[in-house]
Amino acid sequence: MLKGRIPVISVFAPVRNLRCNDSARMHESLVGTAQQRLLHGAKTLSYAFNCAVHRECDRRGVDDAILFTEDGCTLECPNSSIVVRYGDTLITPDPRIGILHGTSQRELFAWALQEGQHTYYKKLPFAELREADRLYMVHGGWVIPVNELDGQTYDYDSTEIETVNTAIHTGRTHDDALAIGPSSDYE
Secondary structure, rough: OOOOOOOOEEEOHHHHHHOOOOOOOOOOHHHHHHOOOOOOOOOHHHHHHHHHHHHHHHOOOOOOEEOOOOOOOOOOOOOHHHHHHHHEEEEEEEHHHHOOOOOOHHHHHHHHHHHEEEEEOOOEEHHHHHHOOOEEEEEEOOOOOEEOOOOOOOOOOOOHHHHHHHHHOOOHHHHHHHHOOOOOOOO
16 A cells, blocks of 8 residues: 655756756766766765755655756656656666666566566656656655656556565565666667
């Protein structure tokens, strides 16, 4: 059973709004392959920036934010990975864009594959989030459905969320998750 309320997510370019200069966040989507010196995917190095994003969320009255590149590709939330659902297909941003390859996201993918669904990593244009059937934040071993993104509402299946979270917490997805990752060339 889902406890608490479902998050409301706001999308904004926090770097510009907060007048911060964080080159690890506002970059083009090819930077993960072009600038290895930037230590992409290391959330602990982004702690101050992520705290600033959460303060901005509080100021705006929303629960979280989705970060994206200058050329419009989805990155992640400050403390969560983003996964979108289109029918029986789950898609998440390719970690080679310069984000953390989330453990919880891989667990969700392992569950989906065990259930006969499809999973993909790709450079995910932000506009495609608005076309999704469902939207999830995943972190800390939890899959959390998003019910609203900048005023657009999303459906969610509370039984499915409970089932996948149980699968993660009972260890059912652990071994399969270890082998999950992008398998094609980065765009």
